[in-house]
Amino acid sequence: MTDTPRLSSHGAPGTTGFSQEPAIRVMNLTKEYPGGIRALEGISFDVPKGELTSVIGPSGCGKTTSLKIIAGLVEATSGEVVVNGTQVRGPGPERAFVFQEFALMPWATVLRNVAFGLELRGFGRKERESIAHEYIAKMNLTGFEDAYPHQLSGGMRQRVGLARAMAVDADILLMDEPFASVDEQIRRKFQEDLLRLLSEEKKSVLFVTHSIEEAVYVSDQIVILTRGPAQVSNVVRPGIDRTGDPQNIRRSSAYLDCVESIWVELRNYLEE
């Protein structure tokens, strides 16, 4: 690839109003699967520190692929990902992943699942369990420490997945359609909980979703991808004031206009 990075067209560095380096910088990422199927065609964007950036695009466009490359779970064909100034060569302790299908160990209790990231990082039982208890409480899972995942509802399972990711205290959360397997009412509650949680713990979040409403509701910045092989179509900053009642946010004209404009843009890729 000889393309110049397209960062400048979106003015990514500096858009946050700070001159600090971004939490994640994605540069000219391409991914080609064996058999010549191209998933990504040179995508570049920044995830500013302390903000929530979501990636949205038509289904099958490579959103999840790009997230897994950033997580270090999938190797890019070319291009690079820089996290906190260091190039990504695999998974790292500064990033934690939340999976669409929860990825809980069915043979382990809620407590062990939440503590599992810490267990893999070599924390002693006492220490990891006390940290896990703290996040179990934050996720409103108190009383379910000894339950097994199959005894929980989908929403509770994802709270376990979220608690596990929060417990390792990574600066960066990578979330792959975390609420896609959860029903609509719980989903809304979740979005509100997520925002509340993020306001308590300063984290940079990269959030993949296929829901425009969800993206606009939770994000500081939205990266819109084209149909696969994906390119960055646009980067939008909804700029919604989230200080008020969540219900008012969903009714505000800034929110509705932003949803509408993203829909107009995405519709182009659907009707091709």
Add this chain to the structure above:
Amino acid sequence: MTLRGFRIPMVFSLVVWCAIWEIIGRLNLISLIPPFTDVVEALFEVIPSTDFIDATMITFQAFAIGMGLALVVGISVGILMGRIPAVGNLMGMWVNIFESSPLTAIVPALMAILGFGLPTMIVTVFLFSVWVIALDTQVGVERVNPSLIEMGRSFGASNRALFSKIVFFAALPELLAGIRLGLIRGLKGVIIGQLLIAVIGMGYLFELYSRNFLMPEFWALLIILFGFAYIASEAVAYFERKVAFYATSR
């Protein structure tokens, strides 16, 4: 089981069969079938006899060594087949052929090569049980939810931790099913081997009892073996039931 509103315990069917056996035995219809009570009496004579203890020792020794080897080799091969597609392709056909072949036919050849002793029995047990263990392990490892592996890797799991904390437990339901089937086949293998060799272990005892027409002893020995096979398989099934709760929800 309920009959006309009364709950009948499962043991009842066993009692009925024993009663029928007793009646047929008492009627003296077939000389091969002695009354059940005679068999029970013989049971108490057979078990303390030196012949039986010697036979049990050698059978158990062959069974334990053969099963031990089959477990180590079967599980390792199964894991490699499940984790590395090239190994799966390379070995899959052979393992399937041996798994479904009538291995009893090989035992005489083994005797010719390894003689009439312990090595033949060990190899027989091994050959009877190893294939199904390898195949079930492979299936278990292949069915491990890929997102669990990604989860482990995303939290920085080493290959070793990935294996001992995730893959092993995720594959456990199939692994245990393979071990249970392997155990039963291994037991068949050791008995069939001894019957064909006919000069050692249980094979020798069966030969001794049937040649001298000691039918109560013959049946008593059979009941002991049936009982042992049942207990061994139930012991593994107990652990299988313990992991069954997550076998469907991986």
